[in-house]
Amino acid sequence: MKKVKFCLIGAGRAGMVNARNFEFNIAESEVVAVVDSNLEAARKAAEELNTNDYYGSFDEALIKSDFDAVCIGAPTFVHCEAVVKAAEAGKHIYSEKPLSISLEEADKMERVIRKNKVKFQIDFMRRFDKNFLRAKKLIEDGAIGTPILIKSVGRGPGLPPEWYADLKKSNGLLAEVNSHDFDSMRWLIGGNFKQVYALADNFKLPQYKEKYPDFYDTAAVILKFENGVLGVVDGCCPATYGYDVRVEILGTEGMLQIGSKQAYSVMVWNKDKNLISEGNQSWKTLFKDAYEEGARHFVNCILINSEPKVGIIDGKKAVEIVIAANKSIKSGKPIDL
Ligand SMILES: NC(=O)c1ccc[n+]([C@@H]2O[C@H](COP(=O)([O-])OP(=O)(O)OC[C@H]3O[C@@H](n4cnc5c(N)ncnc54)[C@H](O)[C@@H]3O)[C@@H](O)[C@H]2O)c1
Structure with missing residues (x-):
């Protein structure tokens, strides 16, 4: 059986989650090369992924190694360059979100992907999560009538790498x-964003205030979709109590919730404390199966020559709303898209 051969670009947290799936959990794929600007990280990852092929730059891998696709886990500000080089070399692309830093970059990425006819999938793993898929189906089947309001809580646990604090490198x-x-709101509602108003502040990380004055760790966002649906996003990172993902959709005939804390926690009531809850601590565990399903979908699309169901337009739409929300935070005004 022919296996799809991957080169991993960026052997950090997210890159390794996907690379392990491509190497160990999907029979039709393997990782044959690793690139990381930190050569020691590349060497260690290559060792774990059963290859001797590792490099400090993607240019070198393109010359010396033989692969069909790339798995991009490098920081966000590297995505555009990596995607453009991969597409121009005819390699299929599985990339981490966010797609890019700017819409200009996103347009460039779309052009080069289309021109070179390579497959592109962005790692919005919720699209492959069984609970999100079930909710989508229930909405389509009319279980809650017509959706009118969607609320989404997205709070990350540990502090991400420092480049994330610099909005120019991450947004x-x-x-x-x-x-x-x-992305998941847009998908569940089946419509694009029309207007956004956002407030944000740095409550938790005073050490960043001088170096990264635009940095915020908590945000409240109000949205309107083109189809009239209203939306609310509540974000925070670091949320020290764990990884918290919850969505609630109000419809004309009912209400639907995805991911209540109880659904992935153990709760204990005893005489000492009223409640001890062991919640989920990491995106790696909560969405373990979804990452694997997303990776498997991409490999399958390459093998049967079909289009991945989460692609460049989904990536662009998410970049567009983030940039508008950041504009709203800066200006204090609602922004039309
Ligand atoms: N889908 C998800 O749920 C999810 C979760 C976490 C992170 N991410 C995304 O993954 C990306 C990476 O985040 P992370 O937290 O894994 O970061 P990280 O810092 O842990 O890993 C990034 C790796 O890329 C390497 N790198 C930096 N510049 C490079 C370059 N030019 N070429 C090759 N390698 C380079 C770094 O040395 C590091 O090993 C970000 O875009 C982030 O938003 C997605």
Whole structure:
């Protein structure tokens, strides 16, 4: 059987989650090369992923190694360059979210992907999560009537790497954590964003105030969709109590919730304390199966030559709303899209 050969670009937290799936959990794929600007990180990852092929730059891997696709886990500000180089070399692309830093970058990425006819999938893993898929189906089947209001809580646990604090390199919390909320809301509601108003502040990380004055760790966002549905996103990182993802959709005939804390926690009542709750601590565990399903979907799309169901337009729409929300935070005004 032919296996799809991957080169991992960026062997950090997210990159390794996907690379392990491609190497160990999906029979039709393997990781044959690893690139990381930190050569020691590349070496260690290559060792774990059963390959001797590792490099400090993607240019070197393109010359010396042989692969069909890339798995991009490098920081957000590297995505555009990596996607453009991969597409121009005819490699299929599985990339981390957020798609890019700017819409200009996103347009460039879309052009080069279309021109070179390579497959592109963005890692919005909620699209492959069984609870999100069930909710989508229930909405389509009319279980709650017509959706009128969607609320999404997206709170990340540990503090991400420092580049995330620099909004020029990441677009901040709303991009790095809440782009998942924006994407899944747009998908569940089946409509694009029309207007956004956002407030945000740095409550928890005074050490960043001088170096990164635009940095915020908590945000409240109000949205309106083109089809009239209202939306609310509540984001925070670091949320020290764990990884918290909850969505509630109010419809004309009912209400639907995804991911209540109880659904993935153990609760204990005893004489010493009223309640001890062991909640989920990490995105890696909560969405373990969804990451694997997303990766498997991409491999399958390459093998049977079909289009991945989460692509460049989904990535662009999430970048567009994040940039508008950040504009709203800066200006204090609602922004039309
Ligand atoms: N889908 C998800 O749920 C999810 C979860 C976490 C992170 N992410 C995304 O993954 C990306 C990486 O985040 P992370 O937390 O894994 O970061 P990280 O810092 O843990 O990993 C990034 C890795 O890329 C390497 N790197 C930096 N510049 C590079 C370059 N030019 N070429 C090759 N390698 C380079 C770094 O040395 C590091 O090993 C971000 O875009 C982030 O938003 C997505």
